[in-house]
Amino acid sequence: MRDYKLDALVTPGSSVAPVLAIGGFPGVNVPAGYDSEGVPFGINFGGLKGSEAKLIETAYGFEQATKIKKPPTFKP
Template identity: 70%
Template sequence: MALNAYLKDLVESPVRSLADVIAYNEKYAEEVKTNSLFSVSEENVRTELRKHTQEKVEEWGQDLFLEAEATNGIGEKEKAALQKMEELSRNGIEKLMTELELDAIVTLRSTMSHILAIGGYPGINVPAGYDSDGVPFGITFGGLRFSEPKLIEIAYGFEQATLIRKPPKFEATSRQQKQSCCFL
């Protein structure tokens, strides 16, 4: 229901509800499979975007969309689960941080991001290092609700103290070099 309200209020969008999203995905499924041309025209760019969308639909499916569309909102089971999550948040993160007078909790990578999101807590992930293959990883600073200014201050302080982040290097492959001709 909240998603439908959000989509309805978009200024410029071909979809205004979850039902519209489902119909949009179904409408372009066949068109995308049969149209493999690519040139710089606006219509072909749109087609390529639709193709990308369809690839994601095929990868992830529309099952969740269809299930959500078949409901009338949040049921009793979901309401009970939300209440339980709120209780766990109050007696977990909030209690721990309050009792220990913590400004933030820190974890490697984003292992606690789902816990923060479920509880409605802010979190910020910043570069912390690179693995043996040179792939970057970060640490997450999480805090209580409305502690965003403090978290930003802490994260910025960590970044300035460590100076770990390296600017990304772009090395185009021969395929990317060939494709770049189409976007002149």
């Protein structure tokens, strides 16, 4: 990430969260869309230690740009 001057690593879903946590790296998962049944899915923004503020800023920017977040319509 430092070599390429990246602010965040973006991955679909939250499957990378345990890897980030084990390494002590921050991550934030935000809504990214809904499947055909209305079940929400997200993307994860991960970063280097100390990059929490930048990750929150990036995740917030994504949420504001996409306006994806809405109350779920599926029934468990």
